[in-house]
Amino acid sequence: MKQLNSANFNAATSANLAHRLGSLDLFDRAAPLVPIGAWSCDLANDRLDWTDGVFDMFGLTRDDAPEREAAIERYSEESRELLERKRSQAIENRNGFTLDASILRPDGTERWIRITAATRGSNGRTEMLFGMKQDITDDRRRWDLLRAQAECDPLTGVANRYRFQRFLDQPASGPVLDDIGTLILFDIDDFKQINDRWGHAAGDACLVNLADHLRKAFVNAHSVSRIGGDEFAVLLPSSVSRAQTKAELQSLMARLLRPIRWNDCLLTMQVSVGFAFASRGGKYNPQTLFNTADEALYCSKNRKIFASD
Template sequence: MNQLYSRQDYQAESALFDKRLGFLDLYDQAASLVPIGAWSCDLASDRLNWTDGVYDIFGLPNDAAVERQDAIRMFSEESRDLLERKRAQAIERRHGFTLEASILRPDGAERWIRITAAARGSHGRSEILFGMKQDITDDRMRWDLLRAQAECDPLTGIANRTPFQRFLDPPPREPATDLIGTLILLDIDDFKRINDRWGHAASDACLVNFAEQLRRTFVDAHLVSRIGGDEFAVLLPPSVSQRQAKAKLLSLTARLLRPIQWNGDPLTLTVSAGFAFASGDDSYDAQMLFNTADEALYCAKKRKISRRA
């Protein structure tokens, strides 16, 4: 049966059509202001569908045929692993995710992108992933600069307590990305004596020297941090064995035997250290590691005091 349209129906439908065109035109104009694009992936075939904005972000010609595996290889290893994990969860649970990831484009440019995704399907099964990708490299650089400034100890130039505290108390729903093999806590011996005898400027010079020696010794550390006045922490990856960690500490001790000169007086530092080693199953309790290392540090200092008594 033919549908009869009144003049009012026609005007309403025409107005709605004009509104949609206006919205699409507004979207195109807004999208031109920022590097952003839409994407989708058919889960049955892994076929990608990108708008021009996504091609531009990845530094690829707009007519290139991009296979998903080719696109995935452009992600850094850490970002790729995180993307695949979040993607699998989204497909299984039919929900979305947001991810900030780093990519290396064919022209050699490293970029940061923000991916937003949602799953769509039927009969309880995900059939397509879709969403937006936005280049956030400039924002990320500004954020990293501000964060580095906020997390840097102004005296020694190494990390302050903040990133170490984040290791002890990670934010909710933010899993640790760096696997930890060893935690070392270090304390300069008789530091108060240095401060009392030669003054604050001399003790500051000792802290700066000690931090530099730490940085040179533990070049492969996830974190070298000043966590208190004369207290420091080092987080090593699992690739550094217990034997290697202890050998590095011996190397640090040897470095510290070379005194620094202060107004003609040689200032020699010694240090006490406590170790805590994570299990080899890629899981650890940060607070337990800290308590173990702290107890070992206390025992090391106590032994030194007993020998001097």
């Protein structure tokens, strides 16, 4: 009976081993189909171990022993900071993380990789990080294209309200606000009358013309957005001074007074403008900044109305 049990045990062990070897062989054969690789980092000495797939992602040869200090320099600054923060949290809390990161290969090409990490340790102490890395560059490009299409106004080619709303939804302490200097709002006066008199195609020509002028006038803008039917918003970086902003606005407004040639007609278009300067250091509420600029725009329109009475 013991011999039978031993034979059964040996048979089961052999079957298990064969199954595992078969699975490993299947993994080895399937791995080249997907740009993926495994990695580990011994926290005692920061030693890295990579499979071939990771070397390929980083554009390195197998002869180049991966050193963590050199590898981490391949990440973009933003990705590097995020990776270090997630890594420290994982080590402290003994849990895993997932991160999409940008790296720069030695040949100068940028790649996007998805890092999946887990921890291993003993006695309540994390001793190793390990996981998988997958090249997601093509997926990222497709996603960026879809997002750009979703955030673009199809008529004028500038950003749409959805894109601008992302700015308004930023918390008062959000990092995006640190580099915002000025918000400028533009609105076409009596736009409905243009549509009523000349037709919507003429109105569209005015919108396209204004968008083109804004793009050319504010080449350093974070964004130029169409946020309403005939209303546009421009977000300028903090590097553009207030004096420079006012000078550019004066020059732009003069150019906007020129008639627009449409079919065999010359269309005249007047534009009102309102702007607000962000407080230094990014300590402000985006919605409050918008309300201030919108109030200035309203006052600009009223001055024109009173002047024509």
